Amino acid sequence: MQGVAAAVCDVAGNCSNAGPISGIMVARRPPVITITTPGSNNPSYLLNQAVAANYSCTDGGSGVTTCTGTVPSGSNLNTSAVGAETFSVNATDNVGNASNQSESYSVSYNICLLYDPTKAVESNATIPIKFDLCDANSADVSSSAIAVNLAGIQQISTTTSGEIAAYPAAAPDANFRYSSDLGTTGGYIMNLSTQGYAAGTYQITFTVANDPIPHSMQFEVSQ
Numbered sequence: 001m002q003g004v005a006a007a008v009c010d011v012a013g014n015c016s017n018a019g020p021i022s023g024i025m026v027a028r029r030p031p032v033i034t035i036t037t038p039g040s041n042n043p044s045y046l047l048n049q050a051v052a053a054n055y056s057c058t059d060g061g062s063g064v065t066t067c068t069g070t071v072p073s074g075s076n077l078n079t080s081a082v083g084a085e086t087f088s089v090n091a092t093d094n095v096g097n098a099s100n101q102s103e104s105y106s107v108s109y110n111i112c113l114l115y116d117p118t119k120a121v122e123s124n125a126t127i128p129i130k131f132d133l134c135d136a137n138s139a140d141v142s143s144s145a146i147a148v149n150l151a152g153i154q155q156i157s158t159t160t161s162g163e164i165a166a167y168p169a170a171a172p173d174a175n176f177r178y179s180s181d182l183g184t185t186g187g188y189i190m191n192l193s194t195q196g197y198a199a200g201t202y203q204i205t206f207t208v209a210n211d212p213i214p215h216s217m218q219f220e221v222s223q
Contacts, residue, residue, distance in 0.1 A: 030099035031091035038105035049136035062094035119165035120220035
């Protein structure tokens with residue numbers, strides 16, 4: 001705040017100039033924090049995905065003293081583990097006013113298919129639905145300690161690609177199971193019986209332990 005000069009007089013009429021006095025700052029509002037990444041819509045990122053944090057702090061009064069996030073702006077968010085994460089930023093101005101803001105984001109597995117979803121299987125046959133749990137770089141992170149569970153199957157289209165794949169006969173499964181023979185560190189398989197399925201394209205929805213995001217994949221059935 002810029003000071004001003006003023007005349008100061010006593011009761012006898014003796015006067016002198018006082019001021020200007022400078023360096024006085026009056027700020028009642030804390031700094032404003034803007035977090036661009038992660039945004040306010042609870043975004044989801046893949047395991048080990050490189051995502052740079054982006055945030056800033058502004059103050060129209062005394063000015064920003066500190067603006068500190070979980071990681072520095074421009075550095076990568078923590079995506080090293082699957083689950084829910086919180087990113088926080090704290091700021092202070094030159095007269096001690098403080099503010100903080102947090103945004104949530106999720107870290108999820110990537111799904112690497114080990115079958116061709118564009119090739120149909122004949123009705124009443126068994127199709128092996130196989131996949132790996134992967135990270136953002138398609139590295140296999142499947143493990144017998146990570147449970148995968150079928151959530152549902154629904155028809156999403158009455159059309160197919162027209163190409164038919166033949167699979168060996170196999171006993172059908174009711175759920176996904178881990179198999180060490182798949183992928184590089186193992187994978188998951190469900191031998192799905194299509195008995196009674198009408199021709200068309202179907203979507204399988206499934207969940208993975210500790211993963212907050214449900215996943216889906218498709219298969220086709222031909223008459």
